[in-house]
Amino acid sequence: MSELFDAEFFADPHPTYARLRADGGAHHVSTPDGAKAWVVTGYADVRAGLADPRLSLDRANAGAGYRGFALPPALDANLLNLDPPDHTRLRALIAGAFTPKRVAALAPAIEAAATELLDAVPVGEPxxxxxxxxxxxxxRVIGDLLGVPAADRDRFRSWTSVLLTPRPDQPPTAARDAVAAMYGFLVDLVAAKRAAPADDLLSALIAVRDEEDRLSEAELVSLAFLGLWAGYENLVNLIGNGVWALFAAPEQLADLRAHPDVLPSAVEELTRYDQPLQFAIRRFPRTDVEIAGTVIPAGDTVLLGIAAANRDPAVFADPNTLDLRRDPNPHLSYGHGPHRSFGSRLSQVEAGIAIAALLARGCAPATPDFEPRWLPSFRNRGLTSLPVRLTR
Structure with missing residues (x-):
């Protein structure tokens, strides 16, 4: 049993991932909350595991040692806890909101939000x-998409932070209280949208529920929960990690400023290079299964290392070097197979707009000796802060 997640891992997990890849196999580890899990780090094994139907997302297939968020039963019916055919059905209902055409239609509102936020930042001040x-x-983006009132959106920052990046000084009930608060809010929001529908995704899902009966009330609330949660935290960290990676590679930043057409490729590379979500959502083997030459017992928790796979030298040349023109770039940041993230296109567009807006304003570190501090989370990699100055 390995104690993998220490202070050095939080500061920079990639040396640890390199060692695990070199050792081969799947590694039995203890997570910071005391749970036991198998960590898989090689690209080929992670990619295969993401699409392996023998690895279930349903917590009903978890063994007695699994520890996870204590979600209310009404929030259990989400895409992160379902296998086909229910997963397939629910995914089809929500995927229409994230087609290339629908995402492109959101771009002007995202650009306007980015401009408004940066307009509020004084030029030259940290x-x-x-x-x-x-x-x-x-x-702003996910709130507009789902139809969350503007006055209620800031509360999600505190709720998701409690769940995804718990602090050592949090009370034992903090995660349960955060989930309960989020659940109560969503139940009230569904009731409000049902009484007064609007042109947003949640109102559309309510119509599917009430008029077509293609999802249950629990599934409806769970989809709203997943949209708010998954659509927020990863984007925060992707923008922060990406900007910091550009600061640390000034020649790459200069190339991007000189050639804005490189931006789509740059977003892909920034997503690969310092992937916010370190592991895919946990899996549970339905039967004993061999992964990376290691037999993992049924019901054990499997963590497929996306960030580790994204730096596998067997697939990526100079994987520890940021290369904004990297081609091909088959990273696994958005998953693979039937559970690939349906919001990947929105994530790419939003990150691209954010970085373009910052480049247009002239964004630079506020101090040359800034030492990054990273969230103490083995699941999510993100900066606690990033002091900058806008130069124009």
């Missing part, structure tokens, strides 16, 4: 990019 820009932008 500001925390995470608090002033990277965090509020995704809240």
């Amino acid at each position: 500001v925390d990019l995470i608090a002033a820009f990277a965090a509020p932008l995704p809240v």
Whole structure:
């Protein structure tokens, strides 16, 4: 049993991933909350595992040692806890909101939100990019998409932070209280949208529920929960991590400024290079299964290392080097197979707009000796703050 997640891992997990890949196999580890899990790090094994139907997302297939968020039963019916055919059915209902055409239609509103947020930042004065820009932008976007009232959106930052990046000084009931608060809010929001529908995704899902009877009330609330949660935290960290990676590679930043057409490729590479979500959502083997030459017992928790796979030298040349023109770039940041993220296109567009807006304003580190501090989470990699100055 390995104690993998220490202070050195939180500061930079990639040396640890390199060692695990070199050792081969799947590694039995203890997570910070005391749970036991198998970590898989090689690209080929992670990619195969993401699409392996023998690995279930349904917590009903978890063994007695599994520890996870204690979600209310009404929130259990979400895409992160379902296998086909229910997963397939629910995914089809929500995927229409994330087609290339629908995402492209959201771009002007995202650009306007980015402009408004940066207009509020005084030129030349130090500001925390995470608090002033990277965090509020995704809240605006997913709030507009789902139809969450503007006055209620800031509360999601505190709720998701409690769940995804718990602090050592949090009370034992913090995660349960955060989930309960989020659940109560969503139940009230569904009731309000049912009484007064609007042109948003949640109202559309309510119509599917009430008029077509293609999803249950629990599934409806769970989809709203997943949209708010998954659509927020990863984007915050992707923007922060991406900007910091550009600061640390000034020649790459200069190339991007000189050639804005490189931006789509740059977003893909920034997503690969410092992937916010370190592991795919946990899986549970339905039967004993061999992964990376290791037999993993049924019901054990499997963590497929997306961030580790994204730096596998067997697939990526110079994987520890940021290369904004990398081609091909078959990273696994959005998953693979039937559970690939349906919001990947929105994530790419939003990150691209955010970075383009910052480049247009001239964004630079506020101090040359800034030492990054990373969230103490083995699941999510993100900066606690990033002091910057806008130069124009």
